[in-house]
Amino acid sequence: QVELQQSGPGLVKPSQTLSLTCAISGDSVSSNGASWNWIRQSPSRGLEWLGRTYYRSQWYNDYAMSVKSRITIKSDTSKNQFSLHLNSVTPDDTAVYYCARSNNWFDPWGQGTLVTVSS
């Protein structure tokens, strides 16, 4: 059974970098077939896919156009986890952030982290 456990701060100051980590159990971040995703949810935007990392003989990353200039997703094979880094945040980035595995469908999801951008 695959489980994803998120960690990271719930409060980030404007202009700083939002960083969250998703630890994987029951699967491998370098699994050939799955991708590892970050998704956020807010009342104004609904569910918004942010980006993914995946391994197919080499590492690939894809990002949503809305955040492409500010986002980095990294994988850490030694810890079997992946992370989200979103820089230059504004209050508009306030949301619940989820990590999720995808083999076409998002399953499972992490427990979610409410991140508030405020000074």
Place this chain on the structure above:
Amino acid sequence: DIQMTQSPSSVSASVGDRVTITCRASQGINNFLAWYQQKPGKAPKLLISSASDLQSGVPSRFSGSASGTDFTLTISSLQPDDFATYFCHQSNSFPPSFGQGTRLEVK
């Protein structure tokens, strides 16, 4: 990008009712559509994939169907545990996209 238009945004129903939720894709998605259930404070849970494939452990009162770019989630006889928010998601085209959600409330 593919837009997913979900309706209604909210619906009130009673235990035992039959409920239908619809998602319309802005272009063809080859049935690469999933339905998720989300309860307050929890992550979404995958119910149905490939438009009509019920996930293991999901009650058979849930079903999904497709007709062109229109997709339907049906709950045949509402149970108390079913009051939640439901989302559709297309994975046919990059980037993946979601419907805005349907909140299923107690009448």
